[in-house]
Amino acid sequence: FCQTVRHISRRPFRLEAQLDTRDGELPAKFSWKALDASARKYEGSLAAVLRALPRGGGKFDYRVHIEPTSFFLADSLWQVASGNVLVAGKEIDLQHIGVASGQRSLTVNGRLSPHGTDSVVANLKDMEVAYILDLVNFDDVSFAGSATGRVVLAGTVEDPRIEARLSVPDFLFNDCYMGRSRINGRWDNPTGRLFLDADMRLTEDGSRGTELNGYVGIKEKALTLNKKEKKTDLRFLCRYVDGIFEDFRGNATGDVKLYGAFKGLDLGGEVTADVTARIPVTGVTYQLKNGKLKMEPGAFLFEGFAMDDGRGGKGEVTGALRHTHLKNLRYDFRVEANRLLCYDRQKDDEMPFQCRAVGSGDVHIQGFPGYLQTDINLRPESPTTFVYTLTDTDQVGENADVFRFHDAEEKLKAAVLSQTPVTLIPRNTSPSGTEIVLNLLIDANPSAEFKVITDPRSGDAITAYGEGPIRVNFSNRSGFEMYGTYNIVRGTYKFSVQDIIRKDLTLQPGSTLSFTGIPNEGRLNLKAYYTVNGARLSDLNYGAGFSDKNVKVNTVLHISGQVKAPQVSFDLDLSGISEDEKQMVLRLISTEEDMNRQALYLLGVGRFYTTNTGGIENGSENAGRGQSAAAMRSFLSTTLSA
Numbered sequence: 001f002c003q004t005v006r007h008i009s010r011r012p013f014r015l016e017a018q019l020d021t022r023d024g025e026l027p028a029k030f031s032w033k034a035l036d037a038s039a040r041k042y043e044g045s046l047a048a049v050l051r052a053l054p055r056g057g058g059k060f061d062y063r064v065h066i067e068p069t070s071f072f073l074a075d076s077l078w079q080v081a082s083g084n085v086l087v088a089g090k091e092i093d094l095q096h097i098g099v100a101s102g103q104r105s106l107t108v109n110g111r112l113s114p115h116g117t118d119s120v121v122a123n124l125k126d127m128e129v130a131y132i133l134d135l136v137n138f139d140d141v142s143f144a145g146s147a148t149g150r151v152v153l154a155g156t157v158e159d160p161r162i163e164a165r166l167s168v169p170d171f172l173f174n175d176c177y178m179g180r181s182r183i184n185g186r187w188d189n190p191t192g193r194l195f196l197d198a199d200m201r202l203t204e205d206g207s208r209g210t211e212l213n214g215y216v217g218i219k220e221k222a223l224t225l226n227k228k229e230k231k232t233d234l235r236f237l238c239r240y241v242d243g244i245f246e247d248f249r250g251n252a253t254g255d256v257k258l259y260g261a262f263k264g265l266d267l268g269g270e271v272t273a274d275v276t277a278r279i280p281v282t283g284v285t286y287q288l289k290n291g292k293l294k295m296e297p298g299a300f301l302f303e304g305f306a307m308d309d310g311r312g313g314k315g316e317v318t319g320a321l322r323h324t325h326l327k328n329l330r331y332d333f334r335v336e337a338n339r340l341l342c343y344d345r346q347k348d349d350e351m352p353f354q355c356r357a358v359g360s361g362d363v364h365i366q367g368f369p370g371y372l373q374t375d376i377n378l379r380p381e382s383p384t385t386f387v388y389t390l391t392d393t394d395q396v397g398e399n400a401d402v403f404r405f406h407d408a409e410e411k412l413k414a415a416v417l418s419q420t421p422v423t424l425i426p427r428n429t430s431p432s433g434t435e436i437v438l439n440l441l442i443d444a445n446p447s448a449e450f451k452v453i454t455d456p457r458s459g460d461a462i463t464a465y466g467e468g469p470i471r472v473n474f475s476n477r478s479g480f481e482m483y484g485t486y487n488i489v490r491g492t493y494k495f496s497v498q499d500i501i502r503k504d505l506t507l508q509p510g511s512t513l514s515f516t517g518i519p520n521e522g523r524l525n526l527k528a529y530y531t532v533n534g535a536r537l538s539d540l541n542y543g544a545g546f547s548d549k550n551v552k553v554n555t556v557l558h559i560s561g562q563v564k565a566p567q568v569s570f571d572l573d574l575s576g577i578s579e580d581e582k583q584m585v586l587r588l589i590s591t592e593e594d595m596n597r598q599a600l601y602l603l604g605v606g607r608f609y610t611t612n613t614g615g616i617e618n619g620s621e622n623a624g625r626g627q628s629a630a631a632m633r634s635f636l637s638t639t640l641s642a
Contacts, residue, residue, distance in 0.1 A: 374438050
């Protein structure tokens with residue numbers, strides 16, 4: 001009995017051999033077991049009994065009887081059948097040598113002799129091609145499939161000839177289905193090369209598929225395989241573009257060469273390709289048509305691909321995927337966009353904003369495993385939208401009312417949008433293993449919508465259409481920043497006060513949003529108004545001079561300060577009355593408290609506020625309006641009390 005540990009294909013194995021003698025026989029048992037717990041299961045045993053058979057003249061023939069045993073190969077259980085090997089001089093007979101696992105089997109019968117006229121035949125049924133590559137740890141590329149057919153060993157022991165004819169109905173290259181394959185192989189003993197000739201068909205008529213020829217050099221540990229592609233499935237490239245593209249699929253026509261040492265493979269050739277793929281960092285799926293994919297040592301070059309976003313947008317993409325023998329991948333792609341959907345992602349745990357960007361400009365994607373950078377320089381077009389939320393609903397507490405009014409000592413200044421400051425950036429951790437950097441340079445114009453949600457709970461938001469260059473820098477490791485001044489041309493401010501008032505205010509042209517880094521530290525210079533077309537001056541209770549005259553009133557909000565802590569003041573703009581009447585109104589609304597009260601009342605009820613309740617709730621008022629007025633009075637007495 002002997003035992004040792006050896007590394008086979010970089011895996012540690014415990015090897016055991018046990019020998020015995022009995023009644024002129026030599027029983028032997030050989031066992032093995034992979035010690036790598038993370039590896040797939042490789043263990044088992046082979047057992048045989050050797051008997052010497054005298055044939056006169058002091059010479060012996062030998063019979064080896066193979067006993068039934070079992071072993072695990074890549075987690076699959078295989079049964080070894082009973083068989084015999086007879087050695088008579090220089091002749092070797094193999095009888096019923098076989099292994100099986102379920103429907104898969106390998107049986108060997110035949111004779112080898114010095115005459116060169118005999119042969120040994122191995123019959124395969126559904127034998128997995130990947131087993132051989134798995135055993136030799138050949139992982140730079142992968143081949144798989146279930147092979148059925150015959151392998152014939154002829155010639156002599158000193159000069160064997162091996163030929164194979166196999167059918168592989170499910171042949172896979174890098175986990176990509178290459179079609180129903182017929183493979184012919186021939187072993188050349190002097191060079192130690194296995195020559196291959198294969199026809200892989202994706203369609204019965206052969207209009208789509210791959211023709212392959214070349215060799216695998218066992219002695220030199222290298223290969224050269226020439227492939228003629230006819231609308232061949234391109235998903236064999238997925239393992240090289242994973243992380244850049246998702247749902248990568250397409251077809252290619254042309255010539256490809258896989259060559260080099262087993263541990264230093266490369267691809268060469270050129271194909272014309274059509275591809276569909278999603279770019280996860282931008283969230284958009286594109287069709288890339290009629291481009292050239294050139295394969296050079298260390299590089300896949302993409303040239304002249306016409307890009308279509310499926311909604312009418314167009315573009316052209318060029319770029320390179322560089323590698324070192326199909327490892328250490330680096331990529332660099334550029335897109336010239338023409339009304340193209342360049343970005344379309346919702347807000348999520350990593351991305352603090354929502355954006356759908358359509359327009360013309362340039363997109364640059366570059367990186368390597370673990371790092372991805374996208375630079376988008378775009379002049380947007382409709383329906384471009386950019387939405388930034390100041391806080392999440394689950395972070396809004398009881399003090400998150402959009403309006404908050406301070407006491408009399410602070411002169412009752414209204415704090416529109418005043419919320420507990422929430423620090424959204426920087427972020428020091430990322431749920432993704434890949435560092436993502438996104439740089440957006442938007443030459444904004446009124447065809448694009450810019451939206452800031454100030455309170456997700458109430459739905460308060462600024463929706464604007466304007467112009468000016470805006471730069472957005474985002475990293476899932478370091479945070480989110482915005483730069484630039486956005487000049488508002490038109491827009492609305494969806495506005496609420498403690499669930500009592502909900503109005504859509506119109507933003508005045510000339511209003512601005514300015515950013516110098518952290519978005520919620522941006523500067524506000526907004527002017528918004530709400531119009532009441534028929535406010536009665538008599539509600540001011542000034543006297544007979546106003547009677548029941550109606551007037552058009554714009555309630556004006558001036559919003560300044562930082563986005564996270566804005567400052568608000570009110571004003572009134574009256575039209576349809578004389579200057580003298582305007583002055584009388586302004587004398588009645590002489591303090592900031594008066595202005596706040598009148599503005600809120602106009603927003604909430606649509607009329608001027610008066611302390612004379614009898615004038616408001618007399619018999620001429622309808623019940624609904626009277627209830628609204630009473631509710632507003634209760635609200636104002638609570639909110640504006642010193």
